[in-house]
Amino acid sequence: MNQHLSGEQISKCLIGDGTPQETNHITQCAVCSAEIASLGTSLSQFRGTVRQWSDYADYGAGFPQLSAARSLYRGNETTAGISSVLIHVTAVALLLFVGTFKPVQKAVNVFIPLFAPDLERNQAKPKPEQSKGGGGSFQKLAEKKGELAKVAPRQFTPPIRTVDDPKLSVTPTILAPELPNISAQNYGDPLGRIGIPSTGNGIGVGIGPGKGPGVGPGNGGGFGGSAYKIGGGVSAPVPVYRPEPEYSEEARKAKWQGAVMLSLVVDENGVPQEIKVIRSLGMGLDQKAIEAVQKWRFRPGLKDGKAVPVFANIEVNFRLL
Amino acid sequence: MKRGLLNPTAPVVEELDTAGLDDFDSLVRQHRPRIFRFLIASLRDRDAAENLTQDCFVRAYKARDQFRGRSSLSTWLMHIAANLVRDHETNSRLKFWKRRLRSDLDLTEISDWIPDRQKSPEALALAKEQVDTIWRVAASLSERQRTVFLLRFVEDMDLLEIAAVTGLKEGTVKAHLFRGVQAVRLGLERRR
Numbered sequence: 001m002n003q004h005l006s007g008e009q010i011s012k013c014l015i016g017d018g019t020p021q022e023t024n025h026i027t028q029c030a031v032c033s034a035e036i037a038s039l040g041t042s043l044s045q046f047r048g049t050v051r052q053w054s055d056y057a058d059y060g061a062g063f064p065q066l067s068a069a070r071s072l073y074r075g076n077e078t079t080a081g082i083s084s085v086l087i088h089v090t091a092v093a094l095l096l097f098v099g100t101f102k103p104v105q106k107a108v109n110v111f112i113p114l115f116a117p118d119l120e121r122n123q124a125k126p127k128p129e130q131s132k133g134g135g136g137s138f139q140k141l142a143e144k145k146g147e148l149a150k151v152a153p154r155q156f157t158p159p160i161r162t163v164d165d166p167k168l169s170v171t172p173t174i175l176a177p178e179l180p181n182i183s184a185q186n187y188g189d190p191l192g193r194i195g196i197p198s199t200g201n202g203i204g205v206g207i208g209p210g211k212g213p214g215v216g217p218g219n220g221g222g223f224g225g226s227a228y229k230i231g232g233g234v235s236a237p238v239p240v241y242r243p244e245p246e247y248s249e250e251a252r253k254a255k256w257q258g259a260v261m262l263s264l265v266v267d268e269n270g271v272p273q274e275i276k277v278i279r280s281l282g283m284g285l286d287q288k289a290i291e292a293v294q295k296w297r298f299r300p301g302l303k304d305g306k307a308v309p310v311f312a313n314i315e316v317n318f319r320l321l
Numbered sequence: 322m323k324r325g326l327l328n329p330t331a332p333v334v335e336e337l338d339t340a341g342l343d344d345f346d347s348l349v350r351q352h353r354p355r356i357f358r359f360l361i362a363s364l365r366d367r368d369a370a371e372n373l374t375q376d377c378f379v380r381a382y383k384a385r386d387q388f389r390g391r392s393s394l395s396t397w398l399m400h401i402a403a404n405l406v407r408d409h410e411t412n413s414r415l416k417f418w419k420r421r422l423r424s425d426l427d428l429t430e431i432s433d434w435i436p437d438r439q440k441s442p443e444a445l446a447l448a449k450e451q452v453d454t455i456w457r458v459a460a461s462l463s464e465r466q467r468t469v470f471l472l473r474f475v476e477d478m479d480l481l482e483i484a485a486v487t488g489l490k491e492g493t494v495k496a497h498l499f500r501g502v503q504a505v506r507l508g509l510e511r512r513r
Contacts, residue, residue: 007510011502015473016480017495039506042451043474045435049452050475053434054358057367244354246436 005032014039048246055243143207146188148181149174159187159207174207227265227309230301237266237298237310245292245316248284252320256281260289260316268307270298281318289316345385349378352395355476356402362471363406365460373405380405392485399476399486403468410464431456451509458508462501469494470501 005013005022012018013026014036026033098104149159152173159172172187189207230236250256261279264272272293277286293314301310356377361370380401381388388397435448459467465487472478472486480498484491 007506008503011499011506014502015495015498017499039502039509042455042509043505045448046452046455047475047477048436049431049434050362050471051358052436053431054361055354056434057361057370058354058357 004029005035010035010039052243056241143189146186148189148207149187227267227311228301228303229311233303234308234310235302237270237301237312239296239298240270241295241297243292243295245285245288245318247318247320248288251283251285251318254283255320256283256285257319258285259318260286262289262293262314262316264293264312264314265309266298266300266312267309268300270300270307272296272298273309278313285318289318292316345382348394352398353378355395356398359399359402359471359476360406362459362475363467364409369409373402373409377402377405396482396485399472399478400488403472403486406468407464450512454508454512455505458505459501462504465489466497466501466504469497470505473498473501 005025009018009022010032013022018026026036099108149172155173157170157172159174187207228234258281259279260277260281262275263278264275267273275290275293277290280286281289293316296314300307301312302308353374357370357374360373360377361367364370364373377398381398388394392400431452433449435445435452459470462470468487469483469489472483473480478486480491480494483489483498484494487494489497
């Protein structure tokens with residue numbers, strides 16, 4: 001009883017081939033049960049790794065590869081192969097033969113000018129911009145009524161008065177669409193309330209309670225709230241790496257299936273941020289879905305050829321095979 | 322060892338067995354990831370695994386009239402895949418070209434795919450080392466031992482299912498599995 005199990009006995013117990021005495025010993029001996037548990041953990045890590053790796057390698061998944069199987073040829077494949085070769089050889093020989101005729105050679109030499117069609121006329125006009133954005137500059141007060149800084153494609157100086165007498169002055173700008181403006185002594189929100197001059201209590205270099213170089217309560221450039229929405233010149237992000245979610249032990253036992261709906265922002269680097277559950281499934285699957293989507297990587301959404309943060313909704317399906 | 326406890330996927334698949342072969346598209350969609358995983362883990366060559374996955378379903382499609390439903394559909398497909406792996410390994414005529422054209426992912430990096438990335442650096446390093454060792458030991462096993470080992474520890478199959486897939490007797494499966502586990506255990510011990 002005091003004798004610990006040998007390595008071979010431990011291997012046998014792990015594959016479920018141990019004698020009753022050996023199995024009994026394991027339930028009582030802490031050293032041997034720890035040994036088995038550690039071996040089991042290593043093997044389960046191996047399982048998880050191989051599964052993850054194969055998901056990554058399986059870029060063919062999702063394509064209905066075998067849908068053509070229904071039309072599989074039922075006849076003799078050798079005959080089919082030979083006749084295919086014969087038909088091709090005949091076709092090529094016929095083409096070469098036709099090419100020896102004078103009229104054909106003449107016709108080939110005739111110059112036919114080609115014109116590129118004018119595609120511009122038929123191109124769809126871009127929809128008005130739907131992007132959102134926000135500003136702020138860590139100030140104590142909310143943004144007050146004032147003149148909106150100049151709208152520019154790139155921001156060099158934010159509309160915050162930090163240097164009183166600059167040697168080289170650059171007009172402060174924000175990143176936003178053309179907005180209604182007023183003329184005032186200070187920078188602020190033209191639609192804001194009158195008060196002590198302030199560009200808002202947000203984080204960043206714009207105007208308003210948000211984050212970033214725009215105007216309003218959101219993140220990033222533009223006007224309004226948060227990341228860009230798809231459409232109106234903003235392309236959708238495309239997932240490039242998407243590992244499958246793992247099943248939670250609880251849900252596996254209950255054979256629980258369904259879909260979790262997640263909302264997230266895909267940032268400029270294609271990394272998902274601010275993942276929230278919109279439609280929950282329970283049994284720990286929400287958490288597993290979030291864990292999986294955190295590992296997803298996207299080709300980010302583009303606006304004017306530049307990567308921008310974009311809102312996206314993702315449905316994660318859980319199915320037991 | 323209870324069936325179903327270790328392999329939670331089996332009962333659901335069995336329910337689908339009757340409808341499975343009529344709707345071949347959804348059958349492929351359902352079983353493809355598993356077959357591909359087994360093949361790529363056995364062959365460690367993505368292109369070969371893709372080809373053999375395709376072959377496996379073509380064979381299954383051609384032989385679908387011969388499927389009597391004695392085993393579950395997933396076991397039957399896995400049986401075809403295991404046979405393909407054996408044929409692939411024994412086909413020495415193409416070995417030279419296989420080596421030349423091998424398009425494998427860098428296999429030394431398998432440990433980069435450890436699922437839980439929220440581990441501490443030390444735990445992660447340890448896990449990486451262990452997974453690398455098991456991966457290397459699995460490569461050194463014979464074809465039979467490796468197949469049995471992967472079916473048990475990656476595909477979560479029980480001994481009876483493995484016996485059905487490989488066409489071996491349960492005792493033989495046990496013996497192969499024992500040798501595989503023993504090799505892994507020794508490999509891990511040597512690391513320590």
